[in-house]
Amino acid sequence: MKIMNAPWLIRIVVVLCAGLCAVRIQAQSVPDTSLDTAPSQSQTSSEVTDPGPSKSPDQDQRNQFVPALDGTGLVSMRTNHRFRFLAGETTTSGWDSNPENLPKGSASALYTVSPYFSLQASTNKTQYLLQYEPTFNFYSGYSGNTMQVASAKVLSSASDRLTWTLGLSGSHGQDSARLLAPTQSIPIGSVPGTGPNSSSYLPNAGTITNIDGSLDLHYDLSPKNFLGFDFANSFSSMPSLNQKNSVATTNLFFTHGLSPTLGILAYQQTSQYYGTLSCTTFGGGAGIRWQPLQSTMLVLKGGPQINAPICKSQQGFSYSVSLATKLSGKSQFYLLAGRQPVTGYLGPGLWEDSFSGGYHRQISSANVIVFDVGFVTSSTLKNVSSYRGVYFSSSFTHTLSRGLSIASSYRSYDESSGATGFNRNILLLSLIWTPNSRPPSQ
Structure with a gap:
């Protein structure tokens, strides 16, 4: 393991102190107004639109939640806010056992900076x-990397009966940088969870979009x-692997x-793969929504x-299960x-089996503990x-x-593709600044 030298230690101390001072100054000038958030703590970008607590299970999209990127x-x-601009920052220092994602990689000290910007607005019928x-x-023994993430969401009631939602999200940078970024949650009703994308990244794909x-x-x-009716499209570009x-x-x-x-519900699902892989799949099924x-x-x-014959392989069936419950007023x-x-960023494949829980x-009143686990495996083609x-x-x-919290976390990742694989362990200590919003412990 390479030990962080003095200049790197000085940088981390300066960044943490600067962020703390900025928070103290801002906290004295910001009025006590809360951002509309779900009362829970936590993420393609992927999203689950199954309903949270409501009067009846058919109110599928009447109260949608979106993961906060921070x-x-x-x-x-x-929300009732006509217009609101938010800014925050997460500053982190820690240790990474395998920054280069090698079978036997060397460890390094690290620090990260993640500024956050959000704009929320609404009219009588539309929310943005x-x-x-x-x-x-930044690493003490290796060159650094970056990841840019952005999202947009529009929810509108065209009439008393018709509601439409438009979503767009994107990321650009080193895919392995996602493991150091703030954890991205996905909404499972009104409970934040960790989706299968937390268990998947391509370590040697270079800069991807x-x-x-x-x-x-x-x-x-x-x-x-x-x-x-739902339509979704996932696109990934990996120039280093010559894949789209x-x-x-x-x-x-x-x-x-x-x-x-x-x-009870019945559905029809169609998927079209294009780019590196060409394939069309058709299917349907039934299900239940139960809120006991x-x-x-x-x-x-x-x-x-x-799957169509051009796919040269059969998926056979598809399914999805989601369960979210608040066990008490303090746990979920x-x-x-x-x-x-x-998912497109896993490269050319037909389907994936995934599981996650937390x-x-x-x-x-001031302390929260969180445990999350995820697993994903993709199909094999010739x-x-x-x-x-x-x-x-x-x-x-x-x-x-x-609006000011400190968090310690441990993250572990194990990946294999074909005959090769690696593991990665990360320890992080973060200072989280979220002005104008409820503290992460709520």
Whole structure:
């Protein structure tokens, strides 16, 4: 392991002190107004649109949440703010066991800086949310790297029955830098969770570009029935690997509410792969949405998925399961599992099997502990090696004052592709500044 020299230590101390001073000055001048967020702590960019607590399971998109790019939880799209600009920063120092992602890599000390900018606005019928966060990583023994992440979301009620949502997110930089950035959550109802993208990155792909777009339509046929249409497209460019991968997926579904807590659904799903891999898949199935308690939501769906002959391999079936529950006023738990079309940034493949879960607990008014685990594996094609990634993280966050927290975390990642693989362990100590928002411990 290479020990951080004096100049690097001085840099870290200066950055931490500067951030702390800026926070103290800002805290005295900022009024006590809260950003609309879900009451929980935490993420392509991927997103789950299953409903949180509501009056009936058919209110699928009436109260959407969006992951905050700074890793502090979920932002509600239902806001009364006409216009609000937010800025924050996460400054981190720590240790990385394998920055170069090698089978037997050397460790290094590190520090990262992640400024955060957000703009939220609304009209009588439409809500807007723009976010941007770059992450700059510096090492004592290696050259640094960066990752730029941005997202945009628009939620609008075209009429009393029709609601539409438009989403766009993108990232550009070294894909392995994501492991050092603030944890990106995804909304599982109103509970923040860690999706399969936390368990997957391409360590030697060089500078990559990922762009994800989505359009969701929700139409109420009656108080108990609604139609939905989702379109999503994932694009990834990896010049170092000479690859451009894209997956476009459409879903058409119908939901019927049997009771205020139980709904059944039927769906049709089509995926088109283009770029390095050309393939078309068709499928459909059924499922349930069950909300046995106000703070618990279970969504289960699945069915056959048939690939066209050009794919040269069969997926067979697809499914997705999500469970989110608040065990008490101070703890929450979630599970995600699925067999779905492969994410574009994993390279050319047909489908992926994934699992993730986590437990969050507020152990006091100022302290929170979080545990997350994730697993993903992709299909094997003749010209592409299979992929497997396992992720684990734990963190402890202490709120120093309103909008200012300090967090210690451990992250572990194990990856294999074909006959090669590596593991990576990271220890981090972070100062998190989130002015004008609720503390991360809530």
